[in-house]
Amino acid sequence: FAAVKTVLHLADWLASAGKLDADFLFLKNGKNQIQNHMCEKGYKLRDFQEEIQGTKGNVNLRAPTGVGKTEALLAWAGNAERILYLLPTQATVNAMWLRLREIYGEDAVGIAHGRASYLLRKEYEDEALDHRLFASVFAKPVVVATLDQYLIGHLHGRHWEERVTLSRHSAVILDEIHSYEPYTLGLLVEALERDSPRRLALASATLPDAIVNLLGKGTLIEAEEDLWSRKRHKLQIEDAPIEEALGGIVASAQNGQRVLVIVNTVPKAQALCKEFLQRGHSNTYLLHSRFTFRDRQHKEALVDEHGPGTILVATQVVEVSLDISYDTLFTELAPLDALVQRMGRVNRAGKKPPVPVRIFLKWDKGSEWVYGPEILGLSASLLRGLPPEPTDGELRAVTNLLYNKVAEQEGYLREIQEGSETLAYVQEVLGCYTMDLREDDLRERFVTRHRGVVSVDVLPEVYLGEAHRMVERGEKWRLVELMVPVPVYWVFGYLKEWFYSSEDLGVYVTSLPYSRELGLEPPDKECAPGYGFV
Numbered sequence: 001f002a003a004v005k006t007v008l009h010l011a012d013w014l015a016s017a018g019k020l021d022a023d024f025l026f027l028k029n030g031k032n033q034i035q036n037h038m039c040e041k042g043y044k045l046r047d048f049q050e051e052i053q054g055t056k057g058n059v060n061l062r063a064p065t066g067v068g069k070t071e072a073l074l075a076w077a078g079n080a081e082r083i084l085y086l087l088p089t090q091a092t093v094n095a096m097w098l099r100l101r102e103i104y105g106e107d108a109v110g111i112a113h114g115r116a117s118y119l120l121r122k123e124y125e126d127e128a129l130d131h132r133l134f135a136s137v138f139a140k141p142v143v144v145a146t147l148d149q150y151l152i153g154h155l156h157g158r159h160w161e162e163r164v165t166l167s168r169h170s171a172v173i174l175d176e177i178h179s180y181e182p183y184t185l186g187l188l189v190e191a192l193e194r195d196s197p198r199r200l201a202l203a204s205a206t207l208p209d210a211i212v213n214l215l216g217k218g219t220l221i222e223a224e225e226d227l228w229s230r231k232r233h234k235l236q237i238e239d240a241p242i243e244e245a246l247g248g249i250v251a252s253a254q255n256g257q258r259v260l261v262i263v264n265t266v267p268k269a270q271a272l273c274k275e276f277l278q279r280g281h282s283n284t285y286l287l288h289s290r291f292t293f294r295d296r297q298h299k300e301a302l303v304d305e306h307g308p309g310t311i312l313v314a315t316q317v318v319e320v321s322l323d324i325s326y327d328t329l330f331t332e333l334a335p336l337d338a339l340v341q342r343m344g345r346v347n348r349a350g351k352k353p354p355v356p357v358r359i360f361l362k363w364d365k366g367s368e369w370v371y372g373p374e375i376l377g378l379s380a381s382l383l384r385g386l387p388p389e390p391t392d393g394e395l396r397a398v399t400n401l402l403y404n405k406v407a408e409q410e411g412y413l414r415e416i417q418e419g420s421e422t423l424a425y426v427q428e429v430l431g432c433y434t435m436d437l438r439e440d441d442l443r444e445r446f447v448t449r450h451r452g453v454v455s456v457d458v459l460p461e462v463y464l465g466e467a468h469r470m471v472e473r474g475e476k477w478r479l480v481e482l483m484v485p486v487p488v489y490w491v492f493g494y495l496k497e498w499f500y501s502s503e504d505l506g507v508y509v510t511s512l513p514y515s516r517e518l519g520l521e522p523p524d525k526e527c528a529p530g531y532g533f534v
Contacts, residue, residue, distance in 0.1 A: 001161070001432040002160070002161040002164055002165050002432070003161075003165050005161040005162075006161050006162045006165040006166065009137075009159075009161070009162060010022070010025070010139060010162070013134065013139075024107070024108075024141075025082075025134070025139055025140070025141065026081045026082065026141055027079070027080060027081055027082055027083060027104070027108065027141035027142060028141075029079070030074075030077060030078055030079050030080060030083070030104070030141075030142075031075075031078040031079045033103055033104055034071065034074045034075050034077075034078075034103060035075075037071075037102070037103045038071055038075075043068065043071065046067065046068060046072075046223070046224065046227070047224045048061075048063060048072060048221055048222065048223045048224055048227075049068055049071065049072040049075060051221055052072045052073075052075060052076045052221050053072075053075040053076060053078070055076060055219050055221065057199065057218055057219065058199060058200045058201065058216075058217055058218025058219065059076055059200075059201045059202075059218045059219050059220075059221055060201075060202045060203075060207060060212050060216040060218050060219070060220045060221065061073065061076075061201060061202070061203040061204075061207070061221050061222075062203075062204065062205070062206070062207040062220070062221070062222045062223065062396070063203070063205065063222070063223035063227070064205050064223060064227055064228065064230070064392040064396075065205050065341075065344035065348060066344070066348045066349045066350065067223055067227050069175075069203055069205070070096075070099070070175070073085075073173050073175065073201055073203055074100075074103070076171075076199075076201055077171040077173065077199075077201075078171075080170065080171035080198070080199065081141075081169065081170075082138075082140075082141050082142070082143070082166065082169065082170045082171070083141070083142045083143070083170060083171050083173065084138055084143050084145065084150070084166075084167050084170040084171070084172045084173070084197070085100070085142070085143070085144045085145070085173045085175065086145055086146065086147045086149075086150055086172065086173065086174050086175065087144065087145075087146060087147070087175055087176060087320075088146065088147060088176050088179040088180065088320060089146065089320060090113045090114065090115060090146060091300065091317065091322070092176070092320055093111060093112075093113050093116075093144050093145060093146055094111070095322075095323065096144045097109060097111040097144045100142055100144060104141065104142050108140065108141045108142055109140060109141075109142045109143070109144065110134060110135025110136075110138075110139075110140030110142070110143040110144070111135055111143070111144050111145070112135055112136050112138065112143055112144070112145035112146070112149045113145060113146045113148070113149060114146075114148075115293065115480055116135065116136065136159065137159045137162035137163055137166065138153075138162065138163050138166040138167055138170070139162060139166055147174070147180065147184070147188070147448070148448040148449070149163070150163070150167060150172075150191070151184070151187050151188065151191060151423075151448045152446075152448065153167070154187070154190075154191040154194070154195065154423060154427070155187075155423060155426050155435060155445070155446055155448075156426060156427065156430045156433070156434055156435045157434070157435055157446070158434060158435075160434060160435075164195050167195070167197055168195050168196070168197060168198070169197075169198055170197050170198060171197065171198060171199040171200075171201070172197040172199070172200050172201070173201045173203065174188075174200070174201065174202050174203065174215075175203045175204070176203070176204055176320050177202045177203065177204050177207065177211055177215070178204040178205075178206050178207065178208055178211060178337055178403070179204075179320060180449075181415070181449055181450060182412045182413075182415035182416045182419070183415045183416070183418055183419040183449065183450040184419060184448055184449050184450075185211075185214060185215070185416055185419065186415060186416035186417060186418060186419020186420040186421075186422070186423075187419040187420070187422065187423045187448060188215065188419075189214060189215060189416065189419070189420050190419070190420040190421075190423040190424055191423060192215065194423075194424075194427065200217075200218065201218070202215055202216050202218070205340065205341075205344065205392075205396070206337055206340060206396050206399045206400060206403070208337075208399065208400050208403035208404065208407070209400055209403075209404055210403050210404050210406075210407035211403075214416070225393075227392070228391060228392050228393030228396065229391050229392070229393060230350040230391060230392050231354050231389045231390070231391055232343070232346075232347040232348075232350045232352075232354060232355065232392065233329075233343050233346070233347065233354050233355060233356075233357040233389070233390065234354040234355060234356050234357065234388060234389050235357050235359065235383075235386060235388055235389070235390065236356065236357065236358045236359070236388075237359050237361065237383055237384060238358060238359065238360050238361065239361050239362060240360055240361070240362050241360055241362040241363075241364070242261075242263060242272075242330060242331070242332050242360040243272075244360075245330055245358060245360065246272070246275060246276070246279075248330075248358075249261060249276070249311060249330055250276065250279055250281050250311070252327075252328055252356075253281060253283065253309050253310065253311045254281075254309065256308040256309055257308065257309075257326075257327040257328050258306060258307070258308060258309075258310045258312070258326040258327045258328075259310065259311045259312070259326065259327065259328050259329075259330065260312050260314065260318070260324075260326040260328070260329045260330070260331075260342075260345055260346055261311060261312065261313045261314070261329075261330045261331070262313075262314050262315065262316075262318060262329065262330075262331040262332065262334075262342050262345075263313070263314075263315060263331075263332045264315065264316070264332050264334060264363075264366060264367040264370050264371070265315065265366035265367070265370065266288045266289065266290050266315060266519070266522065267366070267521075267522055268332075268364075268366060269286060269288050269313050269314065269315050270286065270288075270518050270519070270521060272313050273285075273286040273313045273517070273518065274518070276311055276313070281311060283306070283309050283310050283311065284310075284311045284312075284313065285299070285303070285306060285310065285311070285312050285313070286299075286312075286313050286314070286517065286518060286519065287299050287300070287303060287312065287313070287314040287315070287317060287318065288314065288315040288317055288519060289315065289317055289485060290484055290485065290486065290519045290520045290522075291484065291516075291519040291520070292460070292463070292481065292482050292483060292484050292514075293480055293481050293482075293483060293484075294481040294482065295516050295519070300322060303318075303322060303324055304322070304323070304324040304325070310326075312326065316334075316338065318342070318345055319338055319341035319342055319345075320341055322345070323348075324345050324348070325345065325346065325347065325348035325349065326345060326346045327346065327347075327355055328346060328355055328356045328357070328358075329342060329343060329345065329346045329355075329356070329357045329358070330358045330360070331357070331358070331359055331360070332359075332360055332363065332367060333359060333360060333361050333362075333363050333367065333376055333379060333380055333383075334367075334371065334376075334379070335371055335375050335376070335379050335402065336379045336382060336383070336395075336398060336399045336402045337399050337402070337403065339359065339379070339383075340395050340396075340399055343357055343395070354389045359383060361380045361383075363376055375402075375406065378402060378405060378406075379402060382398050382401060382402055383398075385398070386398060415450065422445050425445065426445055426446075455485040455486060455487060455488060456485070456486060456487075456488045456491050456508065457480075457483035457484065457485055457486075457507070457508075458483065458484055458485075458486050458491065458499065458507070458508045458509065458510045459479070459482055459483055459484075459502070459505065459507050459508065459509045459510070460482070460484060460509075460510055460512070460514035460520060461509055461510060461511045461514075462514050463482040463514075464502075464509065466482060467479055467482055467505055467507075468504075468505070470482075471504075471505065479505065479507065483507070484510075484514070484519070484520045486510070486520065490522075490523060491508055497523075498510055498511055498512050498523055499511075
């Protein structure tokens with residue numbers, strides 16, 4: 001049923017787009033395109049890239065950051081008729097979309113996530129049907145998407161027939177596979193068992209054994225030993241809160257270093273940024289999830305251009321979203337896999353001697369609310385066992401140890417089972433039908449992640465005038481530029497005091513203070529449990 005409906009829909013859409021044949025739906029000469037790209041960039045293939053290029057079936061790739069993992073995965077995909085590249089966040093998808101367009105050409109590469117239609121409308125003023133629709137259903141030759149979009153297809157969301165059918169005939173790449181919670185992995189396990197793609201690649205700098213055992217029915221390929229033997233970081237583990245290092249952070253910046261400071265909650269990031277500015281260090285910048293879409297895009301575009309003496313204060317948004325390389329890192333304690341990602345944002349290519357990384361083990365209630373005390377305590381214990389200058393291989397090994405310990409816990413296994421059973425139930429109940437979100441039982445199952453906080457976009461009151469002008473110009477589609485994601489319980493728990501609905505704009509508006517420097521500041525923390533989530 002799904003395959004027949006996909007053919008009929010594609011034929012209809014092709015005709016509407018004025019396409020005389022279906023050739024533009026398929027990737028041509030993908031192998032030559034990636035090879036030409038690597039030659040133009042002066043890349044010399046590493047051993048693991050040569051190996052993966054010659055592997056025909058499924059693969060599991062484990063390679064450190066900054067050694068050409070993406071190029072290796074594309075070389076593996078080679079002459080596939082279509083490539084589906086799946087990533088954990090919209091920011092990583094946006095960056096990869098731009099990157100792959102340079103390789104395969106703008107018309108061949110599509111993007112699919114919650115805000116993709118805005119990006120395409122901004123890119124192509126005529127909002128051409130093939131750019132907007134074909135990408136959303138995975139019908140472009142190369143599509144970069146969040147894993148959520150893939151799973152929504154298997155949960156029978158809108159246009160599920162096209163997504164499932166076309167991904168079945170794709171080379172599917174699951175990059176940063178370590179990033180997902182167990183419930184999401186459970187959904188993925190069931191989806192792959194029911195509709196396995198033509199070829200599948202799993203990839204991560206750590207790629208824990210537990211993930212390989214769960215999903216990895218393919219050839220394990222690891223980067224060569226000399227890449228794992230690199231020593232990029234000099235660890236300093238401190239039994240103190242990060243607030244005790246403010247003087248050292250400023251001193252490092254004054255010595256000409258580009259300093260990266262990563263904390264676990266937005267309020268703490270805002271507080272530290274204010275403190276550095278009050279101390280007279282004007283070359284301080286802030287990045288977190290609670291900026292408007294426009295401001296965050298602007299900040300992310302400039303984040304690696306800040307010169308010597310910069311302090312960048314950030315939250316988890318830098319872990320898998322940005323390709324940056326700063327000189328030194330000060331970070332709060334986080335789970336080891338997150339710390340490895342944070343460390344990958346300093347001395348990224350390993351071209352310098354080991355650079356300072358100071359990790360502060362004393363956590364507050366905000367960090368505990370985000371990660372839980374058990375995993376923080378276990379991460380701290382494992383960190384103390386590392387040498388002062390660990391190799392990438394040693395970091396991988398200790399992360400693998402943590403992940404395997406977590407994966408043995410009853411709660412972890414139960415969440416995987418719950419995800420698997422949810423997808424199986426939805427498909428068996430719906431059969432060939434599409435999800436009806438008016439049905440309470442099905443709507444509750446139509447989620448791809450359990451952890452974290454469900455967000456809703458709100459408009460800072462300071463931008464009300466600009467929003468109305470956009471609508472008056474017929475540009476309501478641009479309202480997304482001005483929106484900020486906040487926890488849904490902020491809106492419905494504090495609606496009268498800080499939030500109200502704008503009927504003419506069709507959005508929620510907030511009176512909370514907003515600035516381009518600090519973003520949206522939270523409600524009184526004493527009134528908002530869990531206020532600090534990223």
